[in-house]
Amino acid sequence: MNTVTRPRILVVGAGFAGVGCVRRLERRLAADEADLTLVTPSSYQLYLPLLPQVASGVLTPQSIALSLRRSRKYRTRIIPGGAIGVDLASKVCVIRTITDEIVNEPYDYIVLAPGSITRTFDIPGLTDNAYGMKTLAEAAYIRDHVISQLDLADASQDPQERAARLQFVVVGGGYAGTETAACLQQLTHNAVKRYPRLDPALIRWHLIDIAPKLMPELGDKLGRDAQEILRRRGIEISLGVSIAKAGPEEVTFTDGRVVPTRTLIWTAGVVASPLIGTLGEKTVRGRLEVTPEMSLPGHDGVFALGDAAAVPDLAKKEEGAVCPPTAQHAMRQGKVVADNVIATLRNRPLRPYGHKDLGLVVDLGGRDAVSKPLGVELRGLPALVVARGYHWSALRTNVAKTRVMTNWLLNAVAGDDFVRTGFQARKPAKLKDFEYSDAYLTPEQLRAHVTGAEGQG
Numbered sequence: 001m002n003t004v005t006r007p008r009i010l011v012v013g014a015g016f017a018g019v020g021c022v023r024r025l026e027r028r029l030a031a032d033e034a035d036l037t038l039v040t041p042s043s044y045q046l047y048l049p050l051l052p053q054v055a056s057g058v059l060t061p062q063s064i065a066l067s068l069r070r071s072r073k074y075r076t077r078i079i080p081g082g083a084i085g086v087d088l089a090s091k092v093c094v095i096r097t098i099t100d101e102i103v104n105e106p107y108d109y110i111v112l113a114p115g116s117i118t119r120t121f122d123i124p125g126l127t128d129n130a131y132g133m134k135t136l137a138e139a140a141y142i143r144d145h146v147i148s149q150l151d152l153a154d155a156s157q158d159p160q161e162r163a164a165r166l167q168f169v170v171v172g173g174g175y176a177g178t179e180t181a182a183c184l185q186q187l188t189h190n191a192v193k194r195y196p197r198l199d200p201a202l203i204r205w206h207l208i209d210i211a212p213k214l215m216p217e218l219g220d221k222l223g224r225d226a227q228e229i230l231r232r233r234g235i236e237i238s239l240g241v242s243i244a245k246a247g248p249e250e251v252t253f254t255d256g257r258v259v260p261t262r263t264l265i266w267t268a269g270v271v272a273s274p275l276i277g278t279l280g281e282k283t284v285r286g287r288l289e290v291t292p293e294m295s296l297p298g299h300d301g302v303f304a305l306g307d308a309a310a311v312p313d314l315a316k317k318e319e320g321a322v323c324p325p326t327a328q329h330a331m332r333q334g335k336v337v338a339d340n341v342i343a344t345l346r347n348r349p350l351r352p353y354g355h356k357d358l359g360l361v362v363d364l365g366g367r368d369a370v371s372k373p374l375g376v377e378l379r380g381l382p383a384l385v386v387a388r389g390y391h392w393s394a395l396r397t398n399v400a401k402t403r404v405m406t407n408w409l410l411n412a413v414a415g416d417d418f419v420r421t422g423f424q425a426r427k428p429a430k431l432k433d434f435e436y437s438d439a440y441l442t443p444e445q446l447r448a449h450v451t452g453a454e455g456q457g
Contacts (some may be wrong), residue, residue: 007034007345010093010107011076012083012275014040014068015048016327017306018113019396020334021341026073028342036076037105039083039095043068046136047400049327050391052176054139055146056183056365057416061136063403066396079105083114084439085278085446088299092450096439104450109301109341112288113334114273116307116325117435118266125246127432130171130266133180134434141429142265144420146184147191149262151420153202154195164260166202169251171243172267173209175362178226180267181207185235186365191418206259208238209268217360222370225379229368242268266431270325272308274440284310284322292352294337301344305333305353314354328358331394361387 081097
């Protein structure tokens with residue numbers, strides 16, 4: 001009896017790019033046309049741009065964790081784990097499951113959307129003492145940590161310890177760092193009213209970045225407006241400055257200043273997932289070089305997109321321009337890659353990715369925001385309406401939209417109770433504990449592993 005094997009499509013990563021691709025494949029492929037598999041540690045898509053609002057308590061963690069099992073046409077097999085190597089010659093993806101089991105997953109077509117990890121530098125003490133803002137667990141932990149600093153400062157009899165616990169340092173003047181500093185400053189500003197023994201003047205937030213401008217993509221005027229808003233709220237902004245050394249109780253800036261603090265949050269950019277390094281293919285600034293159709297040259301059925309791929313930006317005239325690693329591009333690239341996978345299956349021509357940037361939105365907490373939709377510069381309430389309207393509309397499910405809108409309304413009316421959950425209080429939560437950057441295989445280890453598995457088979 002003849003058995004017909006359906007093509008196996010493997011998607012790596014459940015960010016904006018990966019989920020956008022999977023959802024389109026589910027809708028446009030017949031059930032008997034291909035088998036779909038998704039590799040992700042968690043069975044949800046994280047709406048990353050709203051993470052600072054989870055850290056500040058405006059939103060609950062569940063509200064921005066969009067279940068992958070809610071789709072009406074859900075039929076994708078989910079492997080709970082992370083890809084640690086891809087052997088393009090053997091068409092095998094090596095996966096480390098959440099129980100640390102190593103499994104080999106064969107494929108016929110693969111879509112690489114593993115995203116990015118926090119970019120760090122060889123700074124003494126950084127990964128041991130800094131917190132990140134890349135995952136849901138980190139955001140929840142940072143909220144607990146910041147509130148605990150207020151609690152401990154309130155209980156302390158030592159003026160120096162109290163002052164150190166009430167100083168907070170955020171490194172990174174991009175969107176993530178600026179929004180994190182702004183939202184968490186709002187949290188401490190509102191919370192200190194519940195601590196009559198604490199002097200609000202002792203609470204100091206530092207936002208530093210090695211670049212000469214804050215969020216340069218906004219342009220000079222809106223960038224200055226954002227700085228003005230933050231400085232008015234008491235956030236000390238230092239540009240052209242970074243971290244020279246990080247310790248458990250103090251941070252040394254590159255300009256020589258030493259700031260006593262128990263809170264260092266590192267958001268100084270991202271780099272492509274180390275998975276890309278296992279392929280042994282050409283990269284552009286660490287991102288996999290792909291065609292405008294997001295296919296990997298020389299390898300049929302291999303596609304890459306999102307933060308991990310250097311997708312040519314056809315909307316820009318300059319040679320070598322690539323799409324920035326933003327959610328706006330990743331969501332749209334996911335749909336185009338899905339269409340190109342289907343076109344490959346059906347022997348049809350592929351189409352290149354092209355998208356004009358719709359603008360930028362930055363929510364600074366409270367009623368403060370700056371936005372630049374379609375080139376129109378806004379600040380204050382109009383900018384806030386645009387920022388939240390964009391995020392709300394971009395949420396993939398109606399359940400998520402309802403939860404987020406409810407959270408926003410409840411926070412606006414009732415405020416925050418500043419409660420610590422405490423569920424992660426005894427667990428480490430520094431950068432080194434969340435990135436798992438040492439889990440990936442080298443190309444040599446990958447080949448040896450796959451060859452060994454083939455020999456046993």
